[in-house]
Amino acid sequence: MVYENGSFDATLAAAAGDDPALLAELRGAFAESLERQIDLLKRSRCDANWIMAAHRLKGIAASFHADQLLALANEAIETVPGEPTVIRRIEKFYADFSSS
Template sequence: MLYENGALDANLAAAAGDDAVLMAELRGAFAGSLARQLDLLKRSRCDGNWDVAAMRLKGLAASFHAVELIVLADEALASAPGEPTVIRKMEAFLSDFTGQPA
């Protein structure tokens, strides 16, 4: 599943300007944070841990204006802990963003 990252990419470009190194660092920081928070979400088994991980993902998404990820985080918040469809969608988002398989 592909996600439209136009707003996310536009915000990263606005922050980095013409600095390709900074753009790569920002993309790497976002991808690294997303991977860590997704790992926490995947390991969550109780409502509290699941909600905290989903809220962290939503906060990360909001700070980078990643609208698609905000929607996915909201979906996670409305789901039961360990919901596989939510996890797969977030893994697909990360894979699409990084260009690497999940």
């Protein structure tokens, strides 16, 4: 999955305006939150923890208008806890975002 999220980038640009330091800070906050939820998903050992982490991931995605991530979070909510293919796709999104 190639990172492509126009509404996400537009949301960040609108929030940061012409301040590149603020833009970098917002991107960093998003990346940090995303990384934390991926870790929680990977460590989830019960349905409740998985669902909670997936819903938090969905909240992060919705807050930043990250449509691809929102779809992945919804997929995580709908699948069984610990589903490795979902986790890999979310990790791929994170890797693509981090390298952009």
